[in-house]
Ligand SMILES: Cc1cc2nc3c(=O)[nH]c(=O)nc-3n(C[C@H](O)[C@H](O)[C@H](O)COP(=O)(O)OP(=O)(O)OC[C@H]3O[C@@H](n4cnc5c(N)ncnc54)[C@H](O)[C@@H]3O)c2cc1C
Ligand code: SF4
C-alpha cells in the first residue's frame with residue numbers, strides 16, 4: 043500500500059491515535075497476573091533516569107509499562123530486548139515495583155505473541 | 158471539681174486546643190518537651206499561601222491565652238496510663254498529673270534527608286533541605302551557597318521521604334508541593350537572575366489559593382516545572398550538583414546542574430507518639446500517625462473514650478487545617494466531659 047502510494051505520488055498518514063478499544067489487552071492481563079506490581083507504577087520515571095540501557099538506547103521502562111497498559115504491544119518484544127536486567131531500577135522504584143521480574147514476564151508474554 | 162485536661166504538645170494544634178478548652182471553663186495543662194511553645198512553626202520564616210511570618214502566626218495564636226492554661230515546658234511525656242475513669246500522665250523528668258481526658262497534639266517529625274543517601278544530603282555541601290532554607294530566609298542574609306557564591310540555578314526536589322516505599326513512607330506529606338512553590342518564588346525574589354526548577358511527580362495544589370500561587374510562579378517568576386523524580390545526584394569539581402532525572406513528559410533522561418539543591422523533606426510520624434499510643438493500648442496507629450475513630454465523622458476521637466487527637470499527629474496538615482482541627486478537638490473533648 044505504502045509502496046503504491048509512493049509510486050503514484052501521494053502519501054498516507056497513519057492515524058496516531060491509541061485505539062484503546064481495538065487494542066488487545068490480554069498481554070497486560072497475563073503480565074499483571076504473573077507480576078501484580080505492574081499495576082503499582084506511578085510513572086515517576088526514576089527507573090528510566092537510573093537505567094543503564096537508557097543512556098545508549100531510547101529504552102524506558104516507564105514507557106514500556108504505559109504501552110503495555112494501553113494495549114500498544116506490537117513493538118514491546120523489541121523494546122524489552124534492550125534491557126540488560128541489571129536491576130538498578132528495582133533499587134530506586136518508590137512503589138517497590140518488582141521491575142526485573144516484570145521485564146522477564148513481559149518478555150515471556152510478548153515473545154510467543156510475535157513469532 | 159473542675160474538669161482537667163492534659164494536652165500533649167504545644168505546637169499550633171496544642172495551643173489552639175488548649176485555648177479553646179480553657180474558654181469553655183476547663184482547666185488545661187499543656188505539656189511541651191521544648192523550652193518554648195510553637196512547634197515546627199517556630200522554624201518557618203513565612204507561611205504559604207500569603208507569606209504570613211511564622212512568628213506572627215504564633216503570636217496571634219498565643220495572644221489572649223486564658224489563665225486556666227498552665228504550660229508545663231521542658232517535659233517530654235513518656236507515660237500514660239488509663240486508671241478507672243481518669244488518666245495518669247508522666248514526663249521524663251518525674252512530672253506527673255491526673256486528667257479527665259487527654260489530647261494528643263504531638264505533631265510530626267521531619268524526614269531525615271540523610272536516609273536518601275543517593276540525594277547527597279550531608280555529603281555534598283550544596284544540598285540542603287526545605288527546613289534549612291527557611292532558616293536561611295530567617296537570617297535575612299543574601300542567599301549564597303555553601304561556597305559563598307550566588308547560585309545561578311536552584312533546584313527543588315519534591316517528595317523527599319514521602320511517597321517512597323524505599324524509606325517506608327507511602328503517604329503524601331501534603332504541604333511540600335505548595336512549600337516548594339512558595340520557596341521557589343522567595344528564592345526568585347532574592348535572586349531575580351537565577352533559574353529555578355521544581356522536579357515533581359504530581360503537583361498537589363489542594364488548598365485555597367495554592368493553584369493561584371503556582372500560576373504566579375509561572376507567570377511572574379518563570380519557574381520551570383519538570384515532571385520527573387530525582388534518581389541520584391553527584392557533585393562536580395566546582396561544587397555544583399548534577400542531577401539525573403527522566404523528563405517523563407518528553408520521555409528522555411535529563412542531566413542538569415544546579416548550584417543549590419533543596420530537598421522538600423516530608424512529615425513523618427513521631428516515634429515517641431507511637432510508643433505512647435502503644436502504652437495506652439491504641440491499636441489504630443497503622444503507620445505511626447494516630448488514626449481517628451472515623452476519618453470522616455469523628456476526626457478528633459480515637460478508639461478509646463477520653464483520648465483525643467488534634468493536628469499533624471493524625472496525619473500531615475497545613476497550619477490552617479491544624480487550627481481548625483484543634484478547635485473541633487476542643488468541642489469533642491467538651492462534649493465528652495458533658496459540659
Ligand atoms: C518544610 C515545611 C514547611 C511548612 N510550611 C508551612 C507553611 O508555610 N504554611 C502552613 O500552613 N504549614 C506549613 N507546614 C506545616 C506545619 O508545620 C504544620 O501544619 C504544623 O506544624 C502542625 O502543627 P502541630 O501542632 O500539629 O505539630 P508540631 O508543629 O509538630 O508541634 C508538635 C509539638 O509537640 C511537641 N511534642 C511532641 N511529642 C511530645 C511529647 N511526647 N511530650 C511533649 N511534647 C511533645 C513538639 O515538641 C512540638 O512542639 C510546613 C511543614 C514543613 C515540613
Ligand atoms: S534492569 Fe533493565 S530497565 Fe532496569 S535499570 Fe537495568 S537495564 Fe534498565
Ligand code: SF4
Pocket residue numbers: 082083084085086087088089090103104134135136137138139141
Ligand atoms: S520507578 Fe517504579 S513507579 Fe517509577 S516509573 Fe519506574 S516502575 Fe513506575
Ligand code: SF4
Pocket residue numbers: 315316317319320328329330331332333334335359360361421423
Ligand atoms: S505534597 Fe507534593 S511534594 Fe509533598 S509528598 Fe505530596 S506530592 Fe510529594
